[in-house]
Amino acid sequence: MKYIISFLVIILLSVINSYAVYSPLKTENPRITSSFGEFRSDHFHNGIDIGGNLLEIYPIDSGELIYYFDEVDDPTRRVYGVGNVAVIEHTNQTRSYYYHTEKNSLNKKVKSVTTNDIIALTGNSGRSGGAHLHLTVEDMSQNKVINPLYTVPAFKDDRPPMIWGIYLRTEPALIHIREGMSIRYSGEIKIFVKANDFTGNIPLGLKNVKIYMNDKLMREYDFEELIIKDNVYYVKPEYTFEEVYGVDSHFYRGGVFSPSRGQQYKFTAEITDFGGHTVTLTRRVNFS
Numbered sequence: 174m175k176y177i178i179s180f181l182v183i184i185l186l187s188v189i190n191s192y193a194v195y196s197p198l199k200t201e202n203p204r205i206t207s208s209f210g211e212f213r214s215d216h217f218h219n220g221i222d223i224g225g226n227l228l229e230i231y232p233i234d235s236g237e238l239i240y241y242f243d244e245v246d247d248p249t250r251r252v253y254g255v256g257n258v259a260v261i262e263h264t265n266q267t268r269s270y271y272y273h274t275e276k277n278s279l280n281k282k283v284k285s286v287t288t289n290d291i292i293a294l295t296g297n298s299g300r301s302g303g304a305h306l307h308l309t310v311e312d313m314s315q316n317k318v319i320n321p322l323y324t325v326p327a328f329k330d331d332r333p334p335m336i337w338g339i340y341l342r343t344e345p346a347l348i349h350i351r352e353g354m355s356i357r358y359s360g361e362i363k364i365f366v367k368a369n370d371f372t373g374n375i376p377l378g379l380k381n382v383k384i385y386m387n388d389k390l391m392r393e394y395d396f397e398e399l400i401i402k403d404n405v406y407y408v409k410p411e412y413t414f415e416e417v418y419g420v421d422s423h424f425y426r427g428g429v430f431s432p433s434r435g436q437q438y439k440f441t442a443e444i445t446d447f448g449g450h451t452v453t454l455t456r457r458v459n460f461s
């Protein structure tokens with residue numbers, strides 16, 4: 174029995190670590206400027222952004238360079254969106270994508286790459302508001318993109334996340350609720366939680382968000398991966414972008430309810446970041 178358990182533990186550990194790869198930038202403390210699954214006006218951010226200009230980019234694992242675009246090769250083509258790009262396919266049916274690279278920095282000579290080969294330099298090509306690397310990791314066997322913060326162990330997260338408030342959307346108001354406040358309203362109400370993680374002072378997305386009403390779990394979002402079905406991205410368990418976010422960036426939807434008069438309602442938000450910090454906030458509201 175003891176052997177079976179340790180065998181199972183070994184299998185479990187190897188499954189968890191199966192995506193463990195290397196940091197694409199060999200800098201001491203890579204600065205994450207945008208995280209996975211974040212709000213992008215009408216879609217989820219499908220990778221992470223790492224800030225820095227003209228930094229050497231290395232593949233997160235060995236593989237084959239299967240696609241690249243460098244504007245110097247085709248000056249007639251407009252550079253937009255992802256900008257100059259390299260795509261590397263790895264043995265375990267995963268692909269890694271490196272966007273916004275510096276013009277004329279792509280290393281096109283090497284077909285097979287190892288984690289010691291420089292692919293390109295970070296830049297500001299395409300739709301980009303400052304020099305950075307955008308990294309996306311795709312698992313083709315399961316039609317999903319994986320959160321690189323899980324796969325790249327180098328990223329540290331020392332600062333806990335923050336809950337700015339629990340909000341109730343009545344028609345037409347968005348109410349930031351204070352503890353014990355009274356609201357006179359009888360129609361349908363939408364619950365929102367505004368929360369985010371940080372690196373330094375830059376607001377980032379979260380790993381996990383749970384929103385409860387009267388201790389009942391209304392919504393849970395887990396940003397470990399985004400599942401792709403018919404070109405639509407879903408966050409776990411199965412929510413589209415519009416079902417997760419509302420109002421503005423970092424506002425997570427907590428479901429809908431119609432309050433009963435004379436009742437007290439309790440709302441709780443529980444959020445977790447990639448460093449494993451969990452923060453909760455509870456607010457009670459009386460409806461009359």
Ligand SMILES: [Zn+2]
Pocket residue numbers: 207218220221222306307308
């Ligand atoms: Zn990005």
